[in-house]
Amino acid sequence: xxxxxxxxxxxxxxxxxxxxxxxxxxxxxxxxxxxxxxxxxxxxxxxxxxxxxxxxxxxxxxxxxxxxxxxxxxxxxxxxxxxxxxxxxxxxxxxxxxxxxxxxxxxxxxxxxxxxxxxxxxxxxxxxxxxxxxxxxxxxxxxxxxxxxxxxxxxxxxxxxxxxxxxxxxxxxxxxxxxxxxxxxxxxxxxxxxxxxxxxxxxxxxxxxxxxxxxxxxxxxxxxxxxxxxxxxxxxxxxxxxxxxxxxxxxxxxxxxxxxxxxxxxxxxxxxxxxxxxxxxxxxxxxxxxxxxxxxxxxxxxxxxxxxxxxxxxxxxxxxxxxxxxxxxxxxxxxxxxxxxxxxxxxxxxxxxxxxxxxxxxxxxxxxxxxxxxxxxxxxxxxxxxxxxxxxxxxxxxxxxxxxxxxxxxxxxxxxxxxxxxxxxxxxxxxxxxxxxxxxxxxxxxxxxxxxxxxxxxxxxxxxx
Numbered sequence: 001x002x003x004x005x006x007x008x009x010x011x012x013x014x015x016x017x018x019x020x021x022x023x024x025x026x027x028x029x030x031x032x033x034x035x036x037x038x039x040x041x042x043x044x045x046x047x048x049x050x051x052x053x054x055x056x057x058x059x060x061x062x063x064x065x066x067x068x069x070x071x072x073x074x075x076x077x078x079x080x081x082x083x084x085x086x087x088x089x090x091x092x093x094x095x096x097x098x099x100x101x102x103x104x105x106x107x108x109x110x111x112x113x114x115x116x117x118x119x120x121x122x123x124x125x126x127x128x129x130x131x132x133x134x135x136x137x138x139x140x141x142x143x144x145x146x147x148x149x150x151x152x153x154x155x156x157x158x159x160x161x162x163x164x165x166x167x168x169x170x171x172x173x174x175x176x177x178x179x180x181x182x183x184x185x186x187x188x189x190x191x192x193x194x195x196x197x198x199x200x201x202x203x204x205x206x207x208x209x210x211x212x213x214x215x216x217x218x219x220x221x222x223x224x225x226x227x228x229x230x231x232x233x234x235x236x237x238x239x240x241x242x243x244x245x246x247x248x249x250x251x252x253x254x255x256x257x258x259x260x261x262x263x264x265x266x267x268x269x270x271x272x273x274x275x276x277x278x279x280x281x282x283x284x285x286x287x288x289x290x291x292x293x294x295x296x297x298x299x300x301x302x303x304x305x306x307x308x309x310x311x312x313x314x315x316x317x318x319x320x321x322x323x324x325x326x327x328x329x330x331x332x333x334x335x336x337x338x339x340x341x342x343x344x345x346x347x348x349x350x351x352x353x354x355x356x357x358x359x360x361x362x363x364x365x366x367x368x369x370x371x372x373x374x375x376x377x378x379x380x381x382x383x384x385x386x387x388x389x390x391x392x393x394x395x396x397x398x399x400x401x402x403x404x405x406x407x408x409x410x411x412x413x414x415x416x417x418x419x420x421x422x423x424x425x426x427x428x429x430x431x432x433x434x435x436x437x438x439x440x441x442x443x444x445x446x447x448x449x450x451x452x453x454x455x456x457x458x459x460x461x462x463x464x465x
Contacts, residue, residue: 001108003024003028003029005029005069005070005071006029006031006032006067006069006070006071007021007024007030007031007032007070007071007073008031008032008033008064008070008071008072008073008088009021009032009033009034009073009098010033010034010035010060010074010075010082010084010085011033011034011060011078012033012034012035012050012057013033013037013038013043013046013047013050014075015144015145015159015452016075016098016102016144017033017073017075017098018046018159018160019142019143019159019160019161020073020098020142021050021055021073022053022157022160022162023105023140023142023160023162024101025053025054025055026162027162031055032055032058032064033050033055033056033058033064034057034058034060034061034064034084035047035057035060036060038057038059039060039061042452042453043452046157046452049157060083060084062083063087065084065088065091065093066087066091067091067093068091068092068093069093070091070093070094071093071095072084072085072088072093072094072095072096073096073097073098073101074095074097074098075097075098075176076097076098076099076176076178097176097178099173099176099178100178100181102170103178103181103182105140105142105168106142106170106182106184107181107183109140109166109167109168110166110167110185111166111167111185111186111299112168112170112182112183112184112185112186113128113167113168113169113170113185113186113188113299114170114172114182114184114186114187114188114209114213115128115169115171115172115188115190115291115295116171116172116174116187116189116206116209117188117189117190117191117192117206117219117225118190118191118193118202118338118340119190119191119193119284119338119340119341120190120284120287120288120291121171121172121173121190122143122144122171122316122319122335123280123315124188124190124288124291124292125142125143125144125170125171126141126143126145126147126149126313127291127292128169128188128291128292128295128296129143129147129161129169130147130149130309130310130312131292131293131301131306131309131310132165132167132169132296132301133161133163134305134308134309135296135301135305135306135309137163137165137166137167137299137301138163138165139161139163139165139167139168139169140161140162140163140165140167140168140169141160141161141163141169141170142160142168142170142171143159143160143170143316144159144171144173145159145317145318145319145335146158146159146317146318147159147161147316147317148314148315148316148317149312149313149314167299170182172184174202174205174206177201177205179205179209180205180208182209183212183213184209184213184214185213185215186213186214186215186217186298186299187209187210187212187213187215187216187217188217188291188292188294188295189206189209189210189217189218189219189225189228190219190222190287190288190291191219191222191224191225192206192222192224192225193222193224193338193339199224202224203224206225206228207228210232214236215236215237215298216228216232216236216237216238217238217240217291217294217295218232218237218238218240219239219240219241219287219290220239220240220241220244220246220247221242221243221244221287238294238297238298239294240287240290240291240293240294241290242254242283242290247268248267248294249265249266249290249293249294249297250265250290251264251265251286251287251290252264252273253273254283254286256281256282256348256351256352257281258281258352259279260277260278260280260281261277261280261281261282261283261286262275262276262277262278263275263286264276265289265290265293265303265307274303274307276289276307276310277311278310278311278313279311279312279313279314279315280313280315280319280320281320281351282320282344282345282347282348283344283347283348284347284348289310292306292310293306293307293310317455318333318334318335318454318455319334320332320334320345320348320349321333321334323446323455323458323461323462324462326462326465327440327465328439328440328441328442329438329439329440329441329442329444329465330354330442330443330444331443331446331458331461331465332445332446332458333446333454333455333458334445334447335448335449336447336448336449337362337367337447337448337449337450338371339371339374339375339377339378342375342379342447343378345445345447346378346382346383347382349445350384354441354442354443355384355386355388355441355442355443356384356387356388356442356443356445357387357388357390357434357438357442357443357444357445358383358387358388358389358390358445358447359391359392359427359430359431359434359446359447359448360379360389360391360447360448361391361392361394361427361447361448361451361454362391362393362395362407362410362448363394363448363449363450363451364395364450365405367394368394368405368406368407368409368410372405372409372413373413375410375413376410376413376417379410379414379419379421380413380414380418380419383414383420385418385419385420387419387420388420388421388422388437389411389414389419389420389422390421390424390430390433390434391407391410391421391422391423391424391430392407392423392424392425392426392427392429392430393406393425393426394406394407395448406423407423410423411423427457431457431460434461435461435464435465438465444461446458446461
């Protein structure tokens with residue numbers, strides 16, 4: 001990596017781009033960027049934060065790409081018609097995907113800990129990073145979401161933390177196939193389920209990821225990852241489970257609460273268990289915690305110390321995040337956007353009383369098409385009779401995509417299965433409907449990904465109530 005050359009991030013406000021830009025800036029590189037959201041006047045606070053860190057921002061019109069020695073960093077989805085890309089091509093400047101840049105940093109670290117899987121990556125990354133931080137390891141952490149424990153005046157968008165220690169803890173994405181570029185020392189694989197790619201592609205990508213690792217942390221409660229564990233050479237796999245006694249780490253005596261969950265973790269072959277009390281709710285977070293504890297054990301942190309660190313883990317923004325309660329109505333902001341994540345959220349919330357009013361905004365027309373049947377099935381199975389689902393059209397910020405399938409197709413499938421669901425033209429209409437429906441004891445859940453303004457929408461509902 002040549003830190004003497006300037007880096008320009010096209011889409012610098014993205015959840016994966018912003019932390020990487022901050023880490024490069026922290027390493028001494030010249031960093032600048034552009035973002036369509038900046039041009040459209042969205043999420044102004046985020047861009048003010050970047051400017052305050054000394055990162056110049058430009059319109060996404062090519063005006064910031066002026067030097068042939070610049071390295072233009074883009075997401076895999078950025079199209080050749082974007083002016084920044086066209087300007088870089090005209091100058092003969094180098095182009096690099098965000099994933100390739102992250103993989104270069106990750107692979108150069110002495111202790112690369114990669115967290116992969118269809119669900120739970122961001123939370124497990126945050127948990128693992130926090131354990132190592134509390135253990136004095138001073139890790140570098142790259143997450144696709146804001147980690148509440150690291151939020152401070154200097155790090156209000158704490159998705160990336162630059163440490164001086166050997167450990168580099170990073171969420172690793174399979175959606176664009178870039179997971180194939182990472183060579184982890186410790187690989188965590190939470191689960192495998194249908195999301196961005198076919199199951200055949202996912203099996204190949206995730207399988208290769210754990211094969212390249214020295215130690216693979218695998219979930220025995222997921223059929224796909226359990227099958228990978230069964231094929232691991234002796235001594236390479238480190239397994240965890242909420243139910244299976246043969247796991248290396250197993251959760252026992254699980255006690256859910258609205259504001260967290262308690263359990264005991266038992267290490268295979270050890271007579272005594274270690275108590276854990278999480279501040280984040282849900283059995284899925286017990287699984288995430290077990291994965292982080294297993295990774296910490298592989299990195300040489302004692303189980304008791306790791307468990308103690310988890311008790312102060314404050315969670316990840318937009319993961320079942322409580323926005324507030326007004327007049328007996330609770331607003332929750334949640335990132336769930338695929339069937340597995342939605343099932344985990346609904347199962348967690350249904351452990352406690354109260355009707356659910358859901359506003360689910362799909363994170364794109366492509367994912368809507370890929371997961372149509374899964375969306376219908378998860379809502380039909382996990383919504384209760386009194387719950388209500390509202391859906392606007394998928395998030396769309398431009399570009400070429402087939403928009404023939406709509407939220408109406410999901411709603412029609414859910415209503416045919418006997419559950420209450422409505423397709424509305426936009427989010428404003430959803431907000432008005434939610435306010436009309438809401439009564440004391442209800443929980444309104446704002447659900448979706450790839451759109452930072454969903455959190456603003458949740459805040460607007462609180463103010464309107």
